[in-house]
Amino acid sequence: MKRYRHAASGILVPLAALAFWHLLSAKGWVNATILPSPMQVLTKWWAYLRPLEAFDPSQGSYLKWCFTGELIQDAMGSLYRVLLGFAIGTGLALPLGLAMGYSKVAYGLFNPLVQVLRPIPPIAYIPLSILWFGLGNPPAIFLISIGAFFPVLMNTVTGVQTVDSIYLRVGRNLGASRFTQFTRIILPAATPYIFTGARIGMGTAFIVVIVSEMIAVNNGLGYRILEAREYLWSDKIIAGMFTIGLLGLGIDTVMSRLSSRLLRWHRGLEQG
């Protein structure tokens, strides 16, 4: 009973917002070109989602046909860039972060450069990325990797540096080699930080993918909503924005599920 009431109160505010939005356009208070009605957006969203051409068995399976809609293609393009960029950024940040956290020498060598580069927003790399990589996926993936790189790096460094020394003492007491200390104690102890970094990095990567598609790529959700503006298709812009929101929510949900699964030993996640 309580749960239903909780769920009911959760949709109250969204419903009210929707009703208000509907009222605005239904009464003609706002120009429909600037703010289309919710129904109009939904219709456009469906048109954007469904396949452009009728099902033709000679072109492949039904499932494949289902994915030929423009929106699905855009979303998959954006997702591909996010995942690849994130993988590259994390793949570089993780080993460097582990080295910097573990070794004072590595920290001394790399930290000055990291501190100089870190405050540069990934978006500021856009001109350079186009100059270096031209247009299309390469500059976008470059920008996304930069977006993911620094959060993962900083959190990994902190994670390794703040490993409770008692665990290392236990390790030495049990006779662990330096290698075992690193792989069985330092690395797992740092994972909560690393996961936090990955989640922030993924968030940044998702912001950067939309921006980079607006500038350097000619497909993807970011490109599509900018393109819609050229035709004054505000309904498509809003439909695209909701899709971006849903995709972001989906990615974050997967990330948090994954981390609570892998960190089920962690105290902070007891209520998770």
Add this chain to the structure above:
Amino acid sequence: MTAVTMNPGSHISVQGVHKVFQSGGQDVYALKAIDLEIARGEFVCLLGPSGCGKSTLLNAVAGFSLPSSGHIVVEGATVTAPGPDRGMVFQEYALFPWMTVEQNIAFGLQIKGETRTAIQAKVSSLLDLLHLQDFRKRYPKDLSGGMRQRVAIARVLALDSPIMLMDEPFGALDALTRRNLQDELLRLWTELKKTILFVTHSIEEALYLADRTVVMTYRPGTVKRDLRVDLPRPRDVASPDFNALKKELSMLLMEEQSRHEQDEFRGAAVD
């Protein structure tokens, strides 16, 4: 200072050990001229107020922080580093939270490079020995303090080290759990014939457990009194003999405690 020769009956021999820390440009003697012979199979408690250096001495025996001068000789060899021959049970349990109970116990055996079957058999028997079978797949966060300390003890027992070092292991437990684990520890000690060096600030705990109770002074840490406890086990904490010893140790400890407090007041005044 005594000569550096090993007493033939000794398992752990602490010889003229000093430990000096720098504090505010001054030398602070955490340990001063400590001599201590601990026989094989003996259960010795180090007793004293906080800051008396009892944990410092234990850490020196463990090899975590070596003496500034003097020697600690274990099994005829001078201690230079921590090692699995001197398993330690820490005050804060210090279980690896990312490992389950059985993984925690198995870790030392994996380091030793024992085979999978040998590890399984040993872990299983330790789980039995410490009544942990039902908790083998649990993570430390899901265990009570008493259970965690059982796991910590099992982890050290897995090493098969002849010496067990214990740093106020039961300090954070409630009275009932504490007595329970004390009895358990005595049972294990009798069964497994370990040499135990046990740090505590509880007089009753020291008298309940130890063959010998070594009272230490507050700064510089020296041996104030080395008391043999000859009461038969299981010991009755309500018996007149027990209480006579308790009273004697209380007097000694109170002197050190008041020196400690004076020092703290002085420190507060300077701040």
